[in-house]
Amino acid sequence: MTRIAISPALRFLRRLYRWILLPVFALALLATMWTAVVYQVGQERQNAHAEAVLRSQSLARTLAEHATHLLRQTDHATQLFKLKYEETGGALRLAEFSRRNGLLDSLLPTRLELPMALLDAHGNVVDSMNGYFAPGIGQQAFFRTHAGTPEDTTLVATPVVEAATKKWQIQLSRRLNARDGSFAGVFLIMIDPAIFVEDYDRLNVEDLGAVLLVSRDSGLSTGRVDERLIISDTLDFSPATDSADELLLKQPFDAVERIYSYRDLPRYGLTAVVGITSREALTRFTHQRNVYFGACTVASLLVLLFVGLLMQQAQRLRRSARQVSEAQLMLRAAANASLDAVFLLRACRAHEKPHPIVNFTFADLNERGAQLLGRSRDELLGLRALDVLPALRERGFLEKYLRVLQTGLPLEEEFEADFLPGPPRWLRHQIVAIDNGVAVTTRDITARKESELAMRKNQAELAAVNDASPLGMIRADRAGHCTYVNRTFEAITGLTREQALGDAWMDAVHPNDRQELTASLQRMAETREPLQDTVRCLRPDGEVTWISFKVAAMTVDGKLYGYVGTLDDITLIRKSLMALRESEARLRTITDTLPAMIAYIDFEEIYRFHNIAYEREFNRAGLHVQGKTVRETIGEERYAFLAPYIRRVLCGETLSFEEEDSSHGYERTFEVVYIPQHDVDGITVIGFHVMRQDITAQKREKQRLLKLSQIDALTGLTNRAGFLQKLHDAMAACRENASMMAVMYMDIDRFKPVNDTYGHSVGDALLKSFSARLTHTMRASDTIARLGGDEFTIIMERVSRTEDAAMLAGKIVSAMQAPFNLDGTVVSVSASIGLTFYSDEDMTPAELLNRADVLLYEAKQAGRNTFRAGPPQPVVHAA
Numbered sequence: 001m002t003r004i005a006i007s008p009a010l011r012f013l014r015r016l017y018r019w020i021l022l023p024v025f026a027l028a029l030l031a032t033m034w035t036a037v038v039y040q041v042g043q044e045r046q047n048a049h050a051e052a053v054l055r056s057q058s059l060a061r062t063l064a065e066h067a068t069h070l071l072r073q074t075d076h077a078t079q080l081f082k083l084k085y086e087e088t089g090g091a092l093r094l095a096e097f098s099r100r101n102g103l104l105d106s107l108l109p110t111r112l113e114l115p116m117a118l119l120d121a122h123g124n125v126v127d128s129m130n131g132y133f134a135p136g137i138g139q140q141a142f143f144r145t146h147a148g149t150p151e152d153t154t155l156v157a158t159p160v161v162e163a164a165t166k167k168w169q170i171q172l173s174r175r176l177n178a179r180d181g182s183f184a185g186v187f188l189i190m191i192d193p194a195i196f197v198e199d200y201d202r203l204n205v206e207d208l209g210a211v212l213l214v215s216r217d218s219g220l221s222t223g224r225v226d227e228r229l230i231i232s233d234t235l236d237f238s239p240a241t242d243s244a245d246e247l248l249l250k251q252p253f254d255a256v257e258r259i260y261s262y263r264d265l266p267r268y269g270l271t272a273v274v275g276i277t278s279r280e281a282l283t284r285f286t287h288q289r290n291v292y293f294g295a296c297t298v299a300s301l302l303v304l305l306f307v308g309l310l311m312q313q314a315q316r317l318r319r320s321a322r323q324v325s326e327a328q329l330m331l332r333a334a335a336n337a338s339l340d341a342v343f344l345l346r347a348c349r350a351h352e353k354p355h356p357i358v359n360f361t362f363a364d365l366n367e368r369g370a371q372l373l374g375r376s377r378d379e380l381l382g383l384r385a386l387d388v389l390p391a392l393r394e395r396g397f398l399e400k401y402l403r404v405l406q407t408g409l410p411l412e413e414e415f416e417a418d419f420l421p422g423p424p425r426w427l428r429h430q431i432v433a434i435d436n437g438v439a440v441t442t443r444d445i446t447a448r449k450e451s452e453l454a455m456r457k458n459q460a461e462l463a464a465v466n467d468a469s470p471l472g473m474i475r476a477d478r479a480g481h482c483t484y485v486n487r488t489f490e491a492i493t494g495l496t497r498e499q500a501l502g503d504a505w506m507d508a509v510h511p512n513d514r515q516e517l518t519a520s521l522q523r524m525a526e527t528r529e530p531l532q533d534t535v536r537c538l539r540p541d542g543e544v545t546w547i548s549f550k551v552a553a554m555t556v557d558g559k560l561y562g563y564v565g566t567l568d569d570i571t572l573i574r575k576s577l578m579a580l581r582e583s584e585a586r587l588r589t590i591t592d593t594l595p596a597m598i599a600y601i602d603f604e605e606i607y608r609f610h611n612i613a614y615e616r617e618f619n620r621a622g623l624h625v626q627g628k629t630v631r632e633t634i635g636e637e638r639y640a641f642l643a644p645y646i647r648r649v650l651c652g653e654t655l656s657f658e659e660e661d662s663s664h665g666y667e668r669t670f671e672v673v674y675i676p677q678h679d680v681d682g683i684t685v686i687g688f689h690v691m692r693q694d695i696t697a698q699k700r701e702k703q704r705l706l707k708l709s710q711i712d713a714l715t716g717l718t719n720r721a722g723f724l725q726k727l728h729d730a731m732a733a734c735r736e737n738a739s740m741m742a743v744m745y746m747d748i749d750r751f752k753p754v755n756d757t758y759g760h761s762v763g764d765a766l767l768k769s770f771s772a773r774l775t776h777t778m779r780a781s782d783t784i785a786r787l788g789g790d791e792f793t794i795i796m797e798r799v800s801r802t803e804d805a806a807m808l809a810g811k812i813v814s815a816m817q818a819p820f821n822l823d824g825t826v827v828s829v830s831a832s833i834g835l836t837f838y839s840d841e842d843m844t845p846a847e848l849l850n851r852a853d854v855l856l857y858e859a860k861q862a863g864r865n866t867f868r869a870g871p872p873q874p875v876v877h878a879a
């Protein structure tokens, strides 16, 4: 498997990604969580605030209603006073009016002790109680309004009573009429706003809650916080922007934060303001918020802790994964480097119950495995093994896998695979069950199998060789006990292998030879020198045979561990040898009786045999031939003559030639015959036979007879046969020497009449005389022949010029013109000659002779007693 090279930058980015992934996730989670919590807290705060506003508003309304009720009661009191005053005709007085269980008491609690005053029509204080009214009060606006307006309405004002304390009172006044309806005065009653806010409990405002009444005219405020009374003209409220019912206090009068709401009392120019403490109002919210923040903090810590643990775990996992990856890579490298093909096969089950295993997929395999299947690893991964190799099912491998998978017992076996790509090979596989599959380890053991097969073949061959050996073989241990004999041993000795084992083989040895053999074997055991000898064997059938044997010790590192012996039945050889010797003796006797010299010379040209005639011949020359080469024996000169013949006969040619020998001081001729001797193959020449016979006498006789056969008996000249032989030789010499020769064809003119006239004897005599005259005329080197009858031929060799020959022809013609005296009978004849020449033309002796004959014919035609020379003229015959 190859790892893809990753650039350092990319690796850094990947590592950075792995490192920041979890922290970023945690931060995102925390941010989301905190955002949600803060949002929720904000929402709840708003809700709590809104609830607080509602509550303070409710309180403000209650306060307003309370104040309104009191003011209305007070107003009713003014109305009641007016009523009673006017009924009594102005007699009613304040004491009467406000006595216990009196009129006022029915409307207002007397404990309030409200300041009241009765002004007359001039503004003078007629009666007053519970307070001081300045004399000039009748000058104030309300008085004038009442005096000028007959309407029965209540005027409400909020005058400041004391400038020093800025204490203000709510002043309600009502016009009093006389019986005639004229203005009789004003009833005035004043209420301190603090009364409204003093009734603190009724408002159910919690501790530190503020209850205020604010005068819209003067801006004065009267309020109460717990037991503290507040009178101020500096409280400045403004309406909240997001809530119409809420007021915001611009300048807090104490350190307590509150939520203010208000309710206007429009009739009285007052505003009821209630502030509840934010702390109280938002207690639940604050608690809730704290719970939220606490839970969120805890959750954040848990997240951080979890992420920390996760990062730690991830790092461990990465380390483990890296280790696993490295281990896998090492395992993969080891698997790929393995000599074995490794396949991890995962079981494939059928969908139908009971889900039997129907196939296996290649879950993993190493490169050698892919090579074995002739495909790439990536290609095979995930494929079904039985689809890739259907032979796995046909050859029963599927059953083996299933058996291993079911039993859990590993399986190891060797088999010959001819279903894989490539040539058939021997494989050994181990099948081991793994989780839901099998692991198959396969090794190619073809080489080992082949070597085993070769070894078995060698052993079989050795056994066959031993058995087929013409030699008997015996093997013995170091004690000499036989452990093995081959079949030839059995055949030679007649003992079976079983009979020969141990010491029983000695039974095959002839009793007379046993003692000596035992002694020899003991000597060999001491010296360890191979032992070779001949011994007689006594076969069980009583036949005695001759055995040649050889024994050698087997030693390893100088240590003896047995013996090996071979034995050969030489009985036949001994017989053959004897027969050969007899045959040789006979041959020698025969050859010795022959007159011819007979010898045998081997390929090295050494004399190996010669008969007594040859020996005498060499002895006479003082030579010794046995074991010597031809060259050494006969000397350089004669060897130079014989060497070509020796080379030819050694090439396989049978030769017959004549050898001239003058070694004994006189010329002799030998007829020599060389006959090659072939080896048993019939081709190779291993020597040659020589038959040398002195034919000197025969040769001479033959030459004599030859000579006789070429001589004309009547004239003693060369006859036709001799002439033709000579003509042939002379023509060859001409061609060889580039010389010229002349041939004459001669005929005696009118010889027939001589015979007819004087008889044949005279004719013969004439022929003799003619021959003699001719011989006398010619040179000794010229060949004169009588072809027959009265025809003669002459061969003149080495003729320089044609004229010389022509002159000689003319000389012959002239010489023959003289009469012949033949024992008293004188005869005159003449001769006609055809003369021709030869140098190097391509023609036969017969053609040359014919050419001379044609010229002779011309001479005859010319009247005879003449000659014609040169190439013959074309013959023109008369019609």
Ligand SMILES: Nc1nc2c(ncn2[C@@H]2O[C@H](COP(=O)(O)OP(=O)(O)OP(=O)(O)O)[C@@H](O)[C@H]2O)c(=O)[nH]1
Binding pocket: 714, 747, 748, 749, 750, 751, 752, 753, 755, 759, 760, 761, 762, 763, 764, 788, 789, 790
């Ligand atoms: N005595 C004798 N006569 C022979 C011998 N051989 C042949 N003849 C005779 O020689 C004669 C040859 O005659 P020819 O050459 O044909 O005739 P010719 O008379 O010479 O005539 P031309 O040659 O034309 O001049 C014949 O009569 C033969 O019988 C022989 O050995 N002895």
